[in-house]
Structure formats: C-alpha cells, structure tokens
Amino acid sequence: MSTVYVERKAGHPVAGIILGILGIAVALLMTLLFGVVAGAVAGFFGLLAVLLGFGARRYSRRGIGAIIAGVLAIVLAFSMTITSIDTIKNMRETAAASGVAPNFAKYMDNPYLGLSSVVLNAANEQNNQDAFNTLQKELDALNKYMANSDSPAAENAPTAG
Numbered sequence: 396m397s398t399v400y401v402e403r404k405a406g407h408p409v410a411g412i413i414l415g416i417l418g419i420a421v422a423l424l425m426t427l428l429f430g431v432v433a434g435a436v437a438g439f440f441g442l443l444a445v446l447l448g449f450g451a452r453r454y455s456r457r458g459i460g461a462i463i464a465g466v467l468a469i470v471l472a473f474s475m476t477i478t479s480i481d482t483i484k485n486m487r488e489t490a491a492a493s494g495v496a497p498n499f500a501k502y503m504d505n506p507y508l509g510l511s512s513v514v515l516n517a518a519n520e521q522n523n524q525d526a527f528n529t530l531q532k533e534l535d536a537l538n539k540y541m542a543n544s545d546s547p548a549a550e551n552a553p554t555a556g
Contacts, residue, residue, distance in 0.1 A: 408458040411447030414440045415464020422471035426479045430509030434476030441468030480506050493540045496533035498526070 418440030425433035444465030451458025483506035490496040490503070502516040517526040 407447050408451040408461045411444040411451065411458065411461025412464050414447065415444035415461055415468050418444060418468025419464065419471055422468060422475045426472070426475040426509065427482065428509050429511050430479055430483070431476055431507045433509070434472045434479075437472035437475075438469050441465045441472060444468060479509055483509065489541065490533070490537055493537060495536040495540050498529055499533045499537065502530070 418437045421433055421440065422437035426437070442465065444461050446465075448458040448461030448463075448465055451461060483503060487500055487503040487506065490500040498517075499513065502513045504516065505512045508515075513530070514527075517530055520526050
C-alpha cells in the first residue's frame with residue numbers, strides 16, 4: 396500500500412498582507428491629495444486582501460494577517476476619505492470667509508477630488524499665467540490668518556497696567 400498526499404491550494408496570505416499594507420499606505424498618504432479616488436483604491440486593495448485572507452483560511456490556519464490588514468485598510472479608506480472631504484470643505488469655507496484667498500476658494504469647487512482639484516483647476520485657467528504663484532501667496536496669507544485666529548485671546552488682549 397502506498398500513501399498518496401493531496402496538496403490543496405492554501406490561498407495567498409502573503410499577497411493578502413502585502414495588499415492590505417498597500418491599502419493602508421494609500422489610505423493614509425493619498426486621500427488628502429486625491430480624495431475619493433484614493434479612498435476607492437485603498438478600499439479595493441483592502442477588499443482583495445480580505446478575500447485572499449479568507450481563501451487562505453478556508454484550507455489552512457493561515458491568512459489571519461491578511462484579513463486584519465484588509466479590514467484595517469477598508470476602515471482607514473472610509474474614514475480618511477470622509478475626513479479629507481470634510482477638511483477640504485472647511486478649508487474652502489475658511490478661505491471664503493477670510494477674504495485673503497478668493498482664488499483658492501474659487502478653485503475648490505470639488506472637494507471630493509482632494510487638493511489635486513485645486514491644482515487642476517488652476518492649471519486649466521488659460522487667462523492667468525501666474526495662477527500657481529497666486530495660489531501660493533493666498534495659501535501663505537491663509538496660513539497666517541489661521542495662525543492669528545488660533546492664538547489664545549489672552550495673547551491678543553491688551554495688558555492692563
């Protein structure tokens with residue numbers, strides 16, 4: 396009698412972990428710049444990692460790392476996308492309310508594409524050759540405005556004496 400060993404495919408847990416880590420990196424590093432597009436890519440990588448992890452868990456005891464990394468990538472993709480959209484909307488409202496950055500507020504017409512939409516809108520404007528320089532000056536002025544508005548009231552109040 397001979398013994399026959401049948402090998403079963405155990406999935407790809409290492410590929411799942413790599414895809415999960417890639418999804419986490421995209422979610423953390425790219426969502427503010429590219430908005431919903433980067434969030435969707437990170438979520439897709441996370442979903443693939445979860446599927447590969449469950450495929451590995453089906454036939455062996457491996458794959459839990461891919462599942463955890465994939466779920467973390469999905470959660471970060473969703474939360475960072477919502478946070479970046481809210482941040483861009485707040486930046487637009489602050490720029491419009493301050494009055495020091497009217498072009499910046501004008502170029503932020505689509506907060507769902509992140510900060511890249513500002514650059515693309517400035518690049519598409521044909522009549523203004525110095526759009527990027529103007530944006531940089533307005534961002535510096537907006538940064539100073541935010542620094543002054545964030546300082547405590549005790550620093551701005553005159554001293555009695």
